[in-house]
Amino acid sequence: MRQVLEGSQAVAFAVRLARTKVISAYPITPQTHIVEELAKFCAEGSLDGRFICVESEHSAMAALIGAAAGGVRVFTASSSHGLAYMHEMLHWASGARLPIVMAEVNRALGPGWNLWMDQTDSLAQRDTGWIQLYCEDSQEALDTTLQAYLLAELVNLPVMVVLDAFFLSHTFEPVDVPGQEEVDRFLPPFAPKFRLDTAAPCNLHEMAGPPIYMEMRRSIQAAMERVPEAFRRVEADFAAHFGRSYGAVEAFRCEDAEVVLVMAGTMASTCRQLVLDLRARGERIGLLKLKLFRPFPAQAVWESLQGVPRIAVVDRNNSAGAGGIFAQEIRAALCNRRERPAVHSFIAGLGGRDITLGTLETIYRRALAAAAPAPESEWVELDEELAQS
C-alpha cells in the first residue's frame, strides 16, 4: 500500500514488519523520529516487542547484544555523537557475530555543534566489522531495512542502514509499504544459529587467547567476503517478492561516459537529474551510486567502470589528513587493476551544506578539464578566505 512517509517512518515501518522483538535506543537528532515511532508502536501494541530505554547509546547496543544473544531480532538507531559513543559495543556486536540491525542517520560531529548531513560519522565506523548499506530515498530505506535483517542473519554480521540527515530522515515521500504476510514470506522468523540457553548454559565469546583469536578474526573476514554474494541473493529474493532491487552499486548511464560521478546517499538523486540534463545536451556523463560500503564492493565497482577514463568521487565526508573516504576506498579497490580510470576526489556538502545540480556540474567540469587528478581531495564551493584564516 502506498503511503506518504517520512524517511524515518519508513525505517520504523520496516522494523515493525520484520517483527523485531527488542528495541533499545537513546534519542539524538536526526535519528529520533525513528525510535519515537517505534516507541509509539510498542506502546500501542502494533509492534509485539519490548522498547528498552537506556541512558546512553553504549548501553543501547549493550542491551541489544544481550537480547540478540538470547536469540531475538533487535534494532536500534543512532547518529553522530551517539554512534561514536556506541563504538566499543559496535566491535563487540560484530565480534560476537550477532545479526543486529541499526539505522544510522548521517550527521556531522561537533564541534561546532551541527545537526546536519555529513557522512563522517558512519564512515568512521568502517573498521568495526559492520556491514554498511547507504540509502537514496524513503522507499530504499524501508526496503534496505527489511533486506538488512535477512542479510545479517545469513552471514551472522550486524548491518548498519545509513540515511542522510534531514534530506532523507525528515522528508516525506510516497512509499510502497508491503503487507505483513508478504514480508513474512520474504523474511522467515529468526532462527538463531546459536543463542544463550539456560537449559544448556555456556559462556559465549569467552576469553580467546593467541591460539584462537586470529582464527576468529579470519572467520569474520571470511563472512564479510561472502556478503556480496549473500546480498545478491537477498536482493534477488526481495525483487521476486516486491519487484524492487538496488544492487550493491548502481551504474546509471555509464556507457561511453567520459566522466562518472561516484557517490552515496541522497545526492545520487540530484546527480541522476544532472546526468539526464547533460546527456540531453550531448555530454558524456554517468553516475555510479554506491549502496554497499562494507564490505567494499571492489569487484562490482571495477566492473561498472570498465572503459571509463575518469571518475569524480564526491565525498560528503573527510578523513582529516587523508581526504575523502569513498575516494580512498575506490583508489584502493582499483590500484592493482591494469585498466582503471583516473580517480578525482572532491569534498562537498559537509555539515548539511546543499549539494545542488550546480555543485555536481562544477565537479563534473573540473574533472573533465583536469589533465590529471589533483594529489589531494579538492574542496568545492568553499569560502577559501574563511578556511585559510
Add this chain to the structure above:
Amino acid sequence: MNQETMDAFKVPLFFSRSSVSTESHRTGDWSFIQPSFEDRTAPCSEACPCGTDLPRVEALAAQGRHLEAWQAILMENPLPGVCGRVCFHPCEQACNRGEFDAPVAVHALERFVSGQARPDPAPGRSAARPRRLAILGSGPAGLAAAAFLARLGHACEIFEAASEPGGLLRWGIPAYRLPAAVLAREIEAILALGVKLHCGAPRDGSLAGFDALLAACGQGRSLGLGVPGAELARDGLELLRAARTGPARPAAAGARAAVIGGGNTAIDVARTLLRQGLRPVIVYRRRREDMPAFAPELERALAEGAELLELHAPLALGRGRAGLRLTLQKMRSLDPGPDGRRPVTALPDAPVELLVDEVYGAVGAEPDPAWLELMAHTPATRLARCSIAFGPAPVAFIGDLGPAPKSVSEAIASGKEAALALDAWFAGGAAAVAALAACRVGAGPALSMASYLGTGRARSSRPVRFAELNPAYFVPAERAEPPVLAAAGFGEVEGGLEPAAAEREAGRCFSCGTCNGCDNCRTFCPDVAVRLELGARRIDTGFCKGCGVCVEECPRGAMAMGAEEGRP
C-alpha cells in the same frame, strides 16, 4: 527466503565459547577486597541519649505501622509522649538529612507515634534471681530506671515525696509544654509493668529490705541570687510548681516581673508569668547566644511577649516606692574560655535600675543537702550518666544526681544505664558491667536495651556520615513542621502532625546505615554476585571481583568495603 535456503548458505562462524556456564569463571578469585552488608549506626541514634533505633522507627512510621514504630521507641525509652514534647532532640542536630535539605522532624514524629492507640508493653525477660529495688523519686530518671528494671524481671518500688508522681515532669515543666494527661498515661504504662509507686512517701538513703537503692531525687532546691536583698526574690521553680498545682492566681494585669537566669527554667517562668497576665523581662548576664536555654523556646517566649535584657548582671535587690528596685550592672562578653563559654566582665558604666513588681530567681538548682551528704560518704563508680556504689547492696545516683547533662532525655538515659548496670552487676559482677560497652549505640554513651536483651539488630558502631551516602538517590522534600498553636492559657502550644504528613515526613528519613531493600546493590553488580535468598541479600564471594560499585550505589551507607579474610 525459506529457512532451507538460508541454512544452505554456508558462512564461517567461529568464535570462542565454553561448554559450561560463566559460573566456571570464579571471578571472586581476582579480588583482594570485597564488600559486605553492614548495618551501621545512624548518627541520630548515636546522638539520642536513649539510643533509639530511629531509622527503624521512621521506616515503620512511613509504612503506617505506627504501633510498631511506637513499640520500637518504647524498647529504648519508656516516655515517648514526654520526649516527643520536651526533648531538645539532639537527633535532629545529628541528622544527615540536615546537610541535604533539612533534618527529619524526628521530634514531631516521636510525638505523633506516641499518640496512636496503645501498644503492647515493651518486651523484657524474667530475671534468674529477681531483686528488690527501691527507687527514690519518680522523675524521668526514676521512672526510666523502674521501667527497665521491671522489664529485666526485677521488683521495683518507687518512693515519691510529693503527692503525685513525675518529679520535674509534673512540677517543673508547665502544662503548655507537657499536658498532665500525657505524663499520666506514660506513668500508668510503666506501673503496668509491675512497678509499685508510693506517693507522699519521702524516704532516706537506708536500704531496709531492698537489694539496691537508686537515688533519683533531682534538684528540687533553687539556688539563691547571691546579691543583697535576694530574699525579696521569689523562687522560679516554686512558681512553676504552684502553676501546676492550684488554680492560676488572679492576673495582676500589667504587672512587671524580672526573671533572673538564662536556662530553660527562666524561660518557663517567663512564659508562665505571661499566662498569668504579667509582663516578664528575662535578665541574663551573658549574651543571648550564650544562654543555656533551648533557642526555639526562647524565641517562642519572645514571640509571646516576654522581653530579654542580655549582658546585665544583678547587683542588688531592694524595695522601691511601689514594687522592687533591681540594680543591674552592664556586662561585656570576653573571648571564650577553656570550657568554650564566653565569660563576662563588668563594664565601667554606672549601674542601671529596673523598677519591677516581682523578681524571680531561676539561676539554677541543687539537690537536697541530705543527698549531697550521702553521695559524699558513698564512694561510687562514675559511669557515663550515673554513679553507682557497687557492692552487696549497690546504691546508684541517677538523673540530676549523676554526672550527665541536665535534660529529660539524659535523665531517662541515666535511669536506663543504672538499670542495665545493676542487672549486669547482679548477674556477673564488675566484668558484666564492663561488658555493657558492647551495648553502646555508635561511639556515644547511649546504651541499647535491645542489644542488652540480645534482640536488637547488630549495628556496627561506626556511625554513617553524610559523605558516605549517595545523595543522587534522594530528592529534596520539605520538612513537616508541627503547627504552632496560639498561646491560650496553659493549653499546649505545639500541635501534632496529621497522619498523612507524619508518614510523608518519616519517608524523608535516609535510613542511614540500614538496608531497606532498595536492591541497588543487586541491580548494579556487574557479576550478579549479590544474591537475594529468602528476602536476605548476601555477597557471593566466589564471583565478587571487589569493584565496589554496590557500595558506591548504596544510597544509605549500609554497605562497606573491607579486606577479605585470609588475604593481604
